Each structure stands twice: as C-alpha cells, then as structure tokens.
Amino acid sequence: xxxxxxxxxxxxxxxxxxxxxxxxxxxxxxxxxxxxxxxxxxxxxxxxxxxxxxxxxxxxxxxxxxxxxxxxxxxxxxxxxxxxxxxxxxxxxxxxxxxxxxxxxxxxxxxxxxxxxxxxxxxxxxxxxxxxxxxxxxxxxxxxxxxxxxxxxxxxxxxxxxxxxxxxxxxxxxxxxxxxxxxxxxxxxxxxxxxxxxxxxxxxxxxxxxxxxxxxxxxxxxxxxxxxxxxxxxxxxxxxxxxxxxxxxxxxxxxxxxxxxxxxxxxxxxxxxxxxxxxxxxxxxxxxxxxxxxxxxxxxxxxxxxxxxxxxxxxxxxxxxxxxxxxxxxxxxxxxxxxxxxxxxxxxxxxxxxxxxxxxxxxxxxxxxxxxxxxxxxxxxxxxxxxxxxxxxxxxxxxxxxxxxxxxx
Numbered sequence: 001x002x003x004x005x006x007x008x009x010x011x012x013x014x015x016x017x018x019x020x021x022x023x024x025x026x027x028x029x030x031x032x033x034x035x036x037x038x039x040x041x042x043x044x045x046x047x048x049x050x051x052x053x054x055x056x057x058x059x060x061x062x063x064x065x066x067x068x069x070x071x072x073x074x075x076x077x078x079x080x081x082x083x084x085x086x087x088x089x090x091x092x093x094x095x096x097x098x099x100x101x102x103x104x105x106x107x108x109x110x111x112x113x114x115x116x117x118x119x120x121x122x123x124x125x126x127x128x129x130x131x132x133x134x135x136x137x138x139x140x141x142x143x144x145x146x147x148x149x150x151x152x153x154x155x156x157x158x159x160x161x162x163x164x165x166x167x168x169x170x171x172x173x174x175x176x177x178x179x180x181x182x183x184x185x186x187x188x189x190x191x192x193x194x195x196x197x198x199x200x201x202x203x204x205x206x207x208x209x210x211x212x213x214x215x216x217x218x219x220x221x222x223x224x225x226x227x228x229x230x231x232x233x234x235x236x237x238x239x240x241x242x243x244x245x246x247x248x249x250x251x252x253x254x255x256x257x258x259x260x261x262x263x264x265x266x267x268x269x270x271x272x273x274x275x276x277x278x279x280x281x282x283x284x285x286x287x288x289x290x291x292x293x294x295x296x297x298x299x300x301x302x303x304x305x306x307x308x309x310x311x312x313x314x315x316x317x318x319x320x321x322x323x324x325x326x327x328x329x330x331x332x333x334x335x336x337x338x339x340x341x342x343x344x345x346x347x348x349x350x351x352x353x354x355x356x357x358x359x360x361x362x363x364x365x366x367x368x369x370x371x372x373x374x375x376x377x378x379x380x381x382x383x384x385x386x387x388x389x390x391x392x393x394x395x396x397x398x399x400x401x402x403x404x405x406x407x408x409x
Contacts, residue, residue, distance in 0.1 A: 027342075027376050056115070058319065059084045059139070059146055061124060061178065062153025063117075064092040066286035067207075070312040071150060071319075072117055073100045079320055080115040086124040086135065086153075093119045126153055126177030128163030129407060136184035146190050148203045148319045151178035151258070158247040160240045167406070168240040170247065174254035176238065178206065179261060180407040186269075193273050201273035201325075205318050206262050208278045208337070209255040213370035213387045216249070228256075229395040234402045257399055259337060259386050264396040266334045275325050277318045278386065280339040280373055284311030306340065306378060314338045314381035324383065337386040341376035 058075055062068040063085035075081040077100070085100075087093035100117040122138035125131035139146070154174040161167040167176065182204055185191045193202045215228065227233065237253040258278055265276035285305040318324055318338055325336065370387070389395045403409070 056080070057082050057084075057143065057146060058148040058150060059086050060150045060152055061086045061126065061181070063087055064089065064096040067281055067284060067308050067311045067315065068150075068152040069096055069100075070308040071152065071315050072096070074309075074312055074316050075319065076100050076115040076117050077103050079316075081147075082115050082118060084118045084120060084139070087119075088123055088125045090119070090123050093123070124181070125163065126173045126181075127161045127169055129177075129180060131163070132177055132180050133184060136181060136188065139185065140188045140190060143190065145194060146185060146202065147193075148205065149182060149185065149191060150205045150207075150315060150319065151182065152205075152207050152315070153178075154207060154254075156247070156251055158240070158250055166239055168238060168250055170250050171238050171254050171257075174251070175257040175261070176403060176407060178258075179403045180409060182261075182265070183404075183407075183409055191274060192269075201275055203319065204262070204265060204274070204276040205315060206258040206276065206278050207315070208258040208280050208386070209251075210280055210283075210339070210370050210373040211248075211252040212255040212259055212280075213252075213373075214248075215252040215256040227391075227395075228389050229391050229398050231398055231402050234399055235406075238402070238406055256388075257403075259335065259388065260392065260396040260399050261403075262337075263335050263388070263392060264400050266336075267393070267396070275336065277324060277336040277338065279314050279318050280337070281311040281314055282306050282340040282378075283374060284308060286311065304375070310340065310378055314340045317381040335386060335388065335392075336383065338381050338383050339373045340378055340381060341372055341374075342379045343372045343376075343382060343384060 058081055060068050060072045060075075060083055063072045063083070064087045072083045072085055075083050083100075085093045085096055087096070097117040097119045120135070120138050120142065122135045123131065124135040155170050157170060159169045161169040161172045164172065182191070191202050191204065234253070234257070237250055237257075262276035262278040265274070269276075283305045284307070285301040286308050318336075324338065373384070
C-alpha cells in the first residue's frame with residue numbers, strides 16, 4: 001500500500017464541503033420551489049460574446065433518450081448539425097430520429113440551416129467490444145470526418161457485462177466502451193480534422209459527474225491508500241466482483257476515468273487540433289433513474305433535479321463554443337471540465353486553491369467544490385476545476401495502458 005496524493009488534502013476538502021453543501025442546498029431549494037417558472041428553474045444568464053462553432057456533423061451515444069436525445073435534438077434543430085444517433089436498439093433509435101426530424105425547418109429559433117438526425121444500419125452496444133468495432137467500421141464507410149464525438153451513454157447499475165463476462169457492465173458502458181470507440185475513430189483518422197478546418201479543430205466530449213470527486217482507494221486505514229495511478233486500482237474497478245466492488249465506487253471511478261481520458265487525449269494529441277472536454281451535466285431527472293421507486297422520481301427528482309433540457313446545456317455549449325479549449329502546455333489547463341451550476345467562489349478566480357493562478361483571468365472558472373456541482377443555481381455552463389490526483393499525468397497514462405489492454409486495442 002502507498003500513500004495516495006489524491007487524498008492528501010482530504011481534511012481541508014471536507015471542511016470546505018460543509019459550507020458549500022449548505023449554500024448549494026439552500027440556493028437550489030429556493031430556486032426549485034420559489035422561483036420555478038413554467039417547469040424550468042430560473043437560469044443566471046451566461047456571459048455574452050460567445051463564438052459559436054457551427055460544425056455540421058456529430059455522433060452522440062445513447063441518443064434515443066434522456067440527455068442524449070435532448071443534445072441531439074438541439075444540435076439538429078437549433079444549430080443545423082447532422083447527428084448520428086448511436087444507440088443499442090435500432091427501433092428506439094429510429095423513433096428518436098423521427099421525433100427529432102419532425103420539426104419546422106423554417107422556425108425562427110434555429111441558428112443556421114436545418115440539420116437532420118441519422119441512424120446507421122449498425123447499432124452500437126457499448127457492452128460488446130465487437131459491436132463497437134463494427135460501428136466504427138460503419139462510420140468509416142459513410143463519413144470522412146467527425147467534427148464532434150459526444151460520449152454520452154451511461155448507466156448507474158452494476159452487473160456482469162453480457163459481452164465480456166469478466167468486466168463490470170457499468171464501468172464498461174460508462175468508460176471502457178467509449179475509450180475503445182474514441183480510439184478506433186482516431187486510428188481511422190475520422191476525429192482528426194482536415195487542414196481546411198484545422199483552425200477550429202474537432203472535439204471529443206466525455207460525460208463525467210460530480211461523483212468523480214468521491215473516487216477513493218480500496219483501503220483508508222491509517223491514511224494509507226492504494227494509489228489511483230496503479231494498474232491494480234483500475235483493474236479492480238473494471239473487473240466485475242459483486243462482493244468487493246461497491247456500485248458507487250465503480251460509478252465514481254468510471255467518471256474519474258472520463259476526465260483522465262480527456263486529459264490524456266489532450267496530452268497525446270496536443271498538436272492535432274483536437275480538444276477533449278469532460279462535462280458534468282448536473283443532477284438531471286432522466287431515464288438513468290428508472291430503477292428507482294416511482295414516488296422518489298415524481299416527488300424528489302422531478303422537483304429538485306434539472307430537466308433534460310437543462311442537463312443538455314453544458315454539453316451543447318462544449319460542442320458549439322470555440323473558446324472552450326485546452327491549454328495543453330500547462331499543468332491544469334490541459335483539463336477542460338464544465339458543469340451547469342453557479343459557483344459562489346468563482347469570484348475569487350480559483351485563488352483559494354493552489355496551482356490555480358493561471359485560471360484567475362476567466363470569470364467562467366472556479367475552484368473544485370463538489371457540492372456546487374451537485375445542486376445550486378443553474379447557469380447553463382461554467383468551466384471549473386475537477387478534482388484529480390496530484391500525479392494525474394501518471395494516473396492518466398496508467399489508465400490508458402490498462403484500458404488498451406482490456407479492450408485489446
């Protein structure tokens with residue numbers, strides 16, 4: 001066992017969370033119940049002066065329902081993009097396609113020419129590596145370049161992966177499947193922009209969660225932890241073990257992996273005009289909670305959580321904005337992480353925390369405080385700082401190696 005630097009600031013981290021939890025809960029409840037208008041929580045306006053990236057083609061995984069459907073709908077109807085709906089069920093994908101394409105092509109709120117939702121013959125099942133490879137081949141047959149890949153699909157329940165019985169279904173669906181899909185498309189050069197559009201570049205958007213803050217080692221006795229930068233840590237999370245792997249630990253690790261994957265992509269493709277962005281959509285009342293009791297979904301989640309339209313906002317912003325890019329030559333700037341809630345400490349520009357002086361110039365950034373990513377005033381999208389290991393470069397490289405081994409990349 002080794003001392004894990006990821007937890008070196010845990011004591012101060014916990015003290016700060018008491019205050020931010022109180023703030024977030026009070027502010028969120030007030031907005032949810034007092035200022036609720038037409039079923040939508042009142043947003044704080046996003047700062048003006050945004051440059052929109054109007055690229056024309058994207059792939060969205062898990063696009064038939066929830067946040068994925070809403071993201072796809074908005075990119076097609078509001079921004080005129082062509083979007084491939086990458087889904088496990090062909091019938092559900094076709095139904096989603098018809099709903100998205102059934103709109104007034106001349107509507108005034110559209111920002112550019114009409115786009116369309118597309119369903120390929122090949123489905124995408126993230127629990128089956130062979131299905132992922134077939135899907136990547138199908139994309140290569142139909143298209144030359146992908147402007148944006150949105151790795152949205154996910155689940156919050158564990159179990160044995162049907163396609164790979166030794167692997168945990170949740171970890172594979174949330175992270176490993178997306179890792180394989182992303183890298184197959186990169187190997188086929190479908191995510192690397194041609195020189196004609198290299199100025200703006202292409203994007204990979206990985207969905208994370210506030211839960212990434214709570215990833216922890218297997219042992220917490222005496223302050224000793226298994227290092228998150230060790231291969232054993234990631235293999236324990238990836239392999240299914242119903243007696244040792246608590247679902248909450250697997251989920252948190254999968255969302256931390258999404259951010260580390262984004263970090264490593266930015267490092268490896270620093271000169272390729274490619275930006276990877278991690279997005280926390282917030283606590284959203286979507287189909288991911290369908291396994292919970294009906295009363296909880298109707299009287300808690302529906303009242304307190306964001307709508308799928310609100311949850312889509314930071315993802316759409318990550319896709320269409322030109323200025324959300326990584327500073328790949330700096331230690332913290334290589335991570336682009338966006339979430340939908342206001343951060344009361346953003347007025348300090350992140351100066352309350354070490355190694356954050358470089359981000360103080362941007363009013364859209366703030367320090368890492370997880371409870372301000374869980375609840376609070378909805379602002380649409382806010383660039384903030386994720387909680388990563390101090391040796392994140394080693395952790396990200398180790399995760400990449402383990403993922404390549406598990407997916408036989």
